[in-house]
Amino acid sequence: MNCIRTIVAAGLVAASTSAFAADITGAGATFPFPIYSKWADAYKKETGNGLNYQSIGSGAGIKQIQAKTVTFGATDAPLKHETLEKDGLVQWPMVMGAIVPVVNLEGIKPGELVLSGEVLGDIYLGKVKKWDDAAIAKLNPKLKLPSDAITVVRRSDGSGTTFNFTDYLSKSNAEWKAKVGSGTAVEWPTGVGAKGNEGVAGNIGQTKNAIGYVEYAYAKQNKLTYAAMVNKAGKTVQPTIAAFQAAASNADWSKAPGYYVILTDQPGEASWPITAATFILMHKDATDKAASQEAIKFFKWSFEKGGKMAEELDYIPMPESVVKLIEKTWSSEIKS
Template sequence: MFSTTRLRIGASLIALSCMAAAANAAEITGAGATFPAPAYAKWADAYQKETGIKVNYQAIGSSGGIRQIDNRTVDFGATDAPLKDDELARKGQVQFPALIGGVVPVVNLRGVAPGALRLTGKVLGDIYLGRVTRWSDPAIRALNPTLALPDATISPIYRSDGSGTTFIFTNYLSKTNEEWRSKLGEGATVAWPLGTGGRGNPGVAGLVGRLPNSIGYVEYAYVQQSRLTHVLVQNAAGQWPAPGTAAFAAAAQGIDWKASSAQMLTHASPPEAWPITGATFILMPRKPERTEQAAQSLKFFQWALQRGGDMAQELGYAALPPSALDSLQARWGEIVGSDGQALFKP
């Protein structure tokens, strides 16, 4: 009787242990950039319905995502500001692109329709430097001779948190405005000379929506969600393309993802390219402690790249081209378990 009871208790404990392991494996966690958050949420919902695996993603900003993966409190981190190869080697991390999108200037100007206002990178930089302070400034009027603009003070809005969206935006300004490059440069945070800060893409979108005569910058999905008035920006070819999936994809033409995972897509040369385009990236440890969750994370991103393109495009993103999959799988193969074997199984 005693032996039978002990065996039953032992069997129950084993069963409970297996159930707990299965439950843990059925959820993966990530944190970071707000730039791709709408797409990740849509992918996660579809993936859970198809596989039963829950993807819990916290949109806390790129800097937060980097901190979380450095501390190994999540299974993957997400950043729009890619780490350089030497930093990845020092941290023991693998980086790969997941999605392409665009950073779009937005304004709150009464009577100005979406896409009616045109600005260059030089003028955008001068606005955020405080060189151009009124909407009636000759530099703006020269680009918009037929547009009725108010003689009102410009209210710049920027990201107050560490942001990959800011990194993409300031990377572009550094390529198109010499004073910006020399004084402020690029970064997830910069020493903004003036303006009001908003937290996350939603925070900037909310401020621009509420403050008359303001200008800000957000990822394109937030332009659509918040119904903001977007600005056209002249690209490197001298053209004025509208932001959207096709223009973001054009900026990534000819990119060799095998050469480096830290590719920048701003100020690209194709005439159809949106000038402030960027990829968003995933960070994972080369030797993760939670190997089952790491393997599931890789399966999720493989599924997203193969099956999630249409979902991303519905939100205004551009999917990575199929040609990128081989280089991504090579990077995934660098993520190994305690036995040194690759966790990703094609």
């Protein structure tokens, strides 16, 4: 966990030392925390302004923005148009990334283990209990798999990462869809709970024979062993920026009310199957309009100058055409 916490700490220092000057507060998703922290640090150095962002999970972030206790909320589980209208909120995608299965298996290197959505669903249903189960062995004929029991790790908090992960399982495993379904929090059939992407990453790193799911930056920064996946086209793909972009290229943001787009299980031979966008929520008519406008300045700066930083952490910047749509949304829907 040390590596990811260093990134997080850098962002929090930038946030906390200038929160009083800028008075921008945000809370929510852990999925984008590494890049939000990096942006916050760079923005403070350039402008002298910062933000205070709490990485507490999408569910809690939604509750905080609905309660008007923060300037913005952050979620990987987008709200539907009806909910946005009811709560007087505006929503837009900020950056895209990917979720990867991670394991702690002795002798297995990153990308060597291959999993499918069907098998992953069966593991999380508790049907596939051991690493040398025939379903896993069939996908990995050349790997020597241990006969040990699988320790399943999942999120304990309301989570947008969980929303996208369970959405993918629902699309690729019929029994999972029927018995569990998708959501920011579900009735898990099995597994040990951990809080945040940080908690899951830490648990996997410390637990032999464990499997979990995290945003890719957490896997990379914590040097966790990620799995390759069989995608919708039946091709085995590695988690790479090119595979994430291949999935993201299917998105049609212009026709989606509230930019409600889910990127899991997209078509294309090169597509990573568990790709996701992460979203910002703000009030159309904020109580603290000065803080609201300061937040918009930060987001505008992040779109304009943060793309390279996002790519360095294996996130996908929003396309310029989408950024232009978002800027029009700010102008038309957020009162200054």
